[in-house]
Amino acid sequence: MPLQAALREVADDIDRRFDSLLAVPDDPRADLYRAMRHAAIGGGKRLRPLLVAATARLFGVDRDCAGRVGAAIECIHVYSLVHDDLPAMDDDDLRRGKPTVHKAYGEAIAILAGDCLHALAFEILADDRTHGDPYVRAELIQCLAHASGPAGMGGGQMMDLEAEKTSFDLPTVTRLQAMKTGALIACSVESGAILGRVPPEGRTGLRGYARDVGLAFQIADDLLDVEGDEEAVGKALRKDGDAGKETFVSLLGVDRAREQARLLVEQAIDHLHSFGNEADLLRDIARFTLERDR
Amino acid sequence: MPLQAALREVADDIDRRFDSLLAVPDDPRADLYRAMRHAAIGGGKRLRPLLVAATARLFGVDRDCAGRVGAAIECIHVYSLVHDDLPAMDDDDLRRGKPTVHKAYGEAIAILAGDCLHALAFEILADDRTHGDPYVRAELIQCLAHASGPAGMGGGQMMDLEAEKTSFDLPTVTRLQAMKTGALIACSVESGAILGRVPPEGRTGLRGYARDVGLAFQIADDLLDVEGDEEAVGKALRKDGDAGKETFVSLLGVDRAREQARLLVEQAIDHLHSFGNEADLLRDIARFTLERDR
Numbered sequence: 305m306p307l308q309a310a311l312r313e314v315a316d317d318i319d320r321r322f323d324s325l326l327a328v329p330d331d332p333r334a335d336l337y338r339a340m341r342h343a344a345i346g347g348g349k350r351l352r353p354l355l356v357a358a359t360a361r362l363f364g365v366d367r368d369c370a371g372r373v374g375a376a377i378e379c380i381h382v383y384s385l386v387h388d389d390l391p392a393m394d395d396d397d398l399r400r401g402k403p404t405v406h407k408a409y410g411e412a413i414a415i416l417a418g419d420c421l422h423a424l425a426f427e428i429l430a431d432d433r434t435h436g437d438p439y440v441r442a443e444l445i446q447c448l449a450h451a452s453g454p455a456g457m458g459g460g461q462m463m464d465l466e467a468e469k470t471s472f473d474l475p476t477v478t479r480l481q482a483m484k485t486g487a488l489i490a491c492s493v494e495s496g497a498i499l500g501r502v503p504p505e506g507r508t509g510l511r512g513y514a515r516d517v518g519l520a521f522q523i524a525d526d527l528l529d530v531e532g533d534e535e536a537v538g539k540a541l542r543k544d545g546d547a548g549k550e551t552f553v554s555l556l557g558v559d560r561a562r563e564q565a566r567l568l569v570e571q572a573i574d575h576l577h578s579f580g581n582e583a584d585l586l587r588d589i590a591r592f593t594l595e596r597d598r
Numbered sequence: 599m600p601l602q603a604a605l606r607e608v609a610d611d612i613d614r615r616f617d618s619l620l621a622v623p624d625d626p627r628a629d630l631y632r633a634m635r636h637a638a639i640g641g642g643k644r645l646r647p648l649l650v651a652a653t654a655r656l657f658g659v660d661r662d663c664a665g666r667v668g669a670a671i672e673c674i675h676v677y678s679l680v681h682d683d684l685p686a687m688d689d690d691d692l693r694r695g696k697p698t699v700h701k702a703y704g705e706a707i708a709i710l711a712g713d714c715l716h717a718l719a720f721e722i723l724a725d726d727r728t729h730g731d732p733y734v735r736a737e738l739i740q741c742l743a744h745a746s747g748p749a750g751m752g753g754g755q756m757m758d759l760e761a762e763k764t765s766f767d768l769p770t771v772t773r774l775q776a777m778k779t780g781a782l783i784a785c786s787v788e789s790g791a792i793l794g795r796v797p798p799e800g801r802t803g804l805r806g807y808a809r810d811v812g813l814a815f816q817i818a819d820d821l822l823d824v825e826g827d828e829e830a831v832g833k834a835l836r837k838d839g840d841a842g843k844e845t846f847v848s849l850l851g852v853d854r855a856r857e858q859a860r861l862l863v864e865q866a867i868d869h870l871h872s873f874g875n876e877a878d879l880l881r882d883i884a885r886f887t888l889e890r891d892r
Contacts, residue, residue, distance in 0.1 A: 332764070332774075336748055336756035386711060390686075392705030411686030412759055415709070416752055419681060419716065423747030427718045430740035438732040445739055446724035453717030454630055458710055462630035465706055470626070480626075 307588040314354045319345050321375040338426075339409040339417035344382045347400030347538065349596065351375045351521070351589070352492040358585040359496025359510060360391065368557055372434045373444060373495050379425035380452045381488060386418040388461065394543065401538035422452075435499065443498050453493035457553070459510065460484025467549045474555050478519070481552075485525070486518030493517075509575045514584065516572035521593040523565040526551040530558065539597045601882040603785055608648045608668065612640050612797040617671040619718065625819035633703040634718075637674045637850070641694030641832065643890065645815070646671045646786040646884070652879040653804060655882065660862025663667045666728045667738060667789050673719035675782060680712040688837065695832035716746075732802065737792045740788035750861035754778025761843040768849050772813070775846075779819070780812035787811075805868045807880065815887040817859040829874065831892045 322344040329335040333354050348442025356524075360370035388397040390411060391405040406414035428434060431446045443541050450456055460483030473482065493514035497507045526544070534541050544551050553561045572590040576583045616638045622631040647668025652662035676805045683690040683698040684705060691701050699707035718859030722728060744750055757770075766774065787808035791801045823835050824847050838845050847855045866884040870877045 332757045332760040332766075334747060334768070337762075340748070343760060384713075390709060392684075412717040413756070415681055415686060416756055416759075419678075419712075419746075420748040420752040421714065422716050423743050423750075423752060425743075427747055428744035430736050430743055432736075438736040439735045440725050442726070442732040442739075445720055445736075446839075449717050449719075449721035449724055451657070452713075453721055454627060454714040458717060459627045459630065462707070462710055463626045466626040466629075472626075477624070485732045490844060504608055584621065585648055 307585065307592055310358070310585055310588075311592075314357055315348070317371050318348075318353050318375055325375070325428070333415055334442065334452060336416055336420060339405050339413045342402070342408055342422055343386050343405050343417060344379070344421065344596055348378070348382070349598070350378065352381055352488060353587060355489065355492035355514070355517075355586075356496045356499075357411070358583075358589060359493050361580055361585070362496070362579060363500025363502060363527050365496070365499040369435055369499055370496065372428055372431075373499060374492075375446060376425040376428040376434070376493050377488065377495065379421045379428070380448060380457070382455055383418040383421035383425075384452070384461070384488075387416055390414060393461075393465075396540055398539050399479075401535075405483075411479075411494060425452075428429060434438070436537045440498060444495055447491050447494050447498065451487040456483055456487030456491075457485075460487065463539070466551070468547050469547075472550045474552075475568070476562075476569045477550055479531070479553060481519065481522040482515070484517065485522050488523065489518035490514040493529075509578055512575035513572045513590070516568045516575065517558060517590050517593055520565045520568035520572065520590070522594065523552045523561050524594050526553040527558065527561060527565070532597065569594060601886055604652070604879055604882075605644065607638060608651055609642070611665050611745050612642075612644050612669055612672055615665060615857075619669070619722070627693055629703060630710055630714060631708055633699050633707045634715055636696070636702055636717065637680045637699050637711060638673070638828035642676070643671070643680075643698065643809065643892070644668070644672065644729050646675055646782060646828070648883060649718065649783065649808070649811075649880075650790045650793075650853070651681050652877075652883060653787045655879070656790070656873060656876055657743065657792070657794025657796060662727075666725075668786075670722040670738075670740060671782065672721040673715045673722065674751070675743060676710040677715035677719075678746075678751055678755070678782075680708055684708060687755075687759075690834055692833050693760045696830075710752045716795060718866070719746075725875055730808040734795070735794060740786050740791055741785050741792065746801055747779040748780030750777055751779075754781065758843070762841050765842075767846045768846075771844055771846060771849060775813065775816040776809070779816050780809065783812035783815065784808040804874055806869035807884070809868045810862045810869065811884050811887055813865065814859045815864035817846045817855050817862070818890065821852065821859070822846040822890075823847070823854060826891065855887075863888055 325343045326337050328334050357370045358373040360590050373425050386405045388394050389399055390406055396404050405417055460480055476568040493510050496511050529541050532541055569590045620631050620635050622628050650668040651664045680699045682688050683693055684700055690698050699711055729735050756773055757774040757780055787804050791804050826835055828835050863884045867881050
């Protein structure tokens with residue numbers, strides 16, 4: 305399936321899932337659900353659910369299972385954006401071309417909406433509709449909790465806060481990004497393999513792919529931050545430079561950063577050598593990390 | 599075991615677990631871990647882990663398993679306090695007699711520390727050291743995610759925000775509190791039963807107990823808020839009245855609220871009629887909800 309069609313299909317699927325998971329109740333919690341919907345529905349590349357689906361497809365996994373896992377991981381991604389945008393964090397007014405949740409609903413509801421999306425992720429994964437085998441569910445949950453906690457995304461965000469105070473070198477920026485965005489991207493690919501009952505020793509190639517794609521994605525993000533169009537990207541840009549944070553681009557320069565991202569994409573695709581055509585979507589996703597304009 | 603000894607034993611056990619789970623790394627994440635330790639270690643009644651332990655004991659559950667589940671539920675409780683104390687929420691400076699996390703480490707780290715404790719809860723539960731049977735782990739996770747999400751604690755906190763704007767009646771305040779604090783207390787008892795492999799149809803008495811204890815606990819909290827000593831309680835009191843929020847005490851008056859709580863404690867104990875002496879600790883906990891001074 306061509307990449308654009310797959311992106312659209314996954315985006316529609318995720319929106320439908322959130323629409324049904326987040327039906328607004330007729331009680332005093334209505335604004336909480338509205339805020340969660342504001343954050344979760346519409347917009348977003350849905351890269352993580354796409355990675356779950358593309359990996360799961362290699363192993364003939366049921367598409368609804370992969371869709372549920374994709375929605376769970378996207379819950380974590382979305383909650384992290386909601387909290388990251390808060391005034392005490394990045395203080396952003398715009399996300400995916402819309403007002404950020406705290407701009408639309410206030411800070412208190414934004415904090416709660418993020419927390420509730422966080423809980424929802426694990427509620428989805430623990431549900432037996434996600435997978436009939438509780439071993440698989442438990443492994444998915446362990447993977448996601450680890451990727452989002454202090455050893456993963458949460459720890460990366462903490463390093464990102466420190467980056468405003470200290471000048472990190474390239475290995476430290478690499479580690480920061482591997483945690484901040486890489487961990488959840490890696491977990492998306494890993495989850496597809498878990499759903500496919502691939503044992504850990506059979507996941508080496510996919511893990512290499514995910515690591516390289518995650519890093520290429522982040523370098524592309526840094527390039528977009530410098531060269532991108534705010535309207536197309538849908539959020540405020542050029543904030544890292546203003547905050548004095550080192551990025552791949554500030555440390556390597558635009559040209560070397562772009563070259564590095566290209567090498568990572570090639571390397572990511574090399575990791576898939578044991579797969580045939582059925583991995584073409586994963587290969588296309590790797591290339592897409594550099595070609596996107598948002 | 600007398601209640602005081604059990605409280606002390608559980609409190610020590612939980613502190614030891616957090617001390618080992620939250621070892622401060624020698625990297626830029628150090629302050630994140632320090633903030634998590636500040637929130638999680640020392641202080642707190644540890645009522646929820648005690649309820650897990652006391653229920654699990656009825657069914658001969660391994661004590662380390664119950665301790666791990668207690669720590670996971672306490673992670674959720676603690677994260678909710680950290681976020682609840684934020685300036686955008688209750689804006690509290692003092693918690694458990696110490697500065698709140700955002701006072702000690704700043705708002706950004708407080709948000710992240712809460713998020714990471716949230717993730718840690720599910721990481722603990724998904725780990726096979728918590729229980730060898732993945733069915734049990736998945737059921738524990740489902741229970742906790744549901745109790746902490748928009749249908750449980752998170753939804754209750756949202757209603758609590760609305761309570762500042764609307765005058766809730768007694769049924770609505772009851773529902774608010776059943777969600778805000780009741781859901782996690784109920785999940786603690788339920789988790790003990792899950793660990794004990796009690797099938798859902800065998801949990802009716804324990805669920806009734808948990809529901810009544812949760813409500814009694816909250817009425818006692820409202821009474822403490824009006825009558826308590828700030829130093830003993832370790833946090834700012836009398837904020838609900840100032841914010842114009844209806845509580846059990848504002849709606850029923852002090853005397854009827856206290857009487858209602860007493861009835862709930864009796865009723866909670868009645869729900870345990872099918873258990874013998876082995877449930878005495880649960881009975882003592884029910885009585886303790888009214889006798890505590892913090």
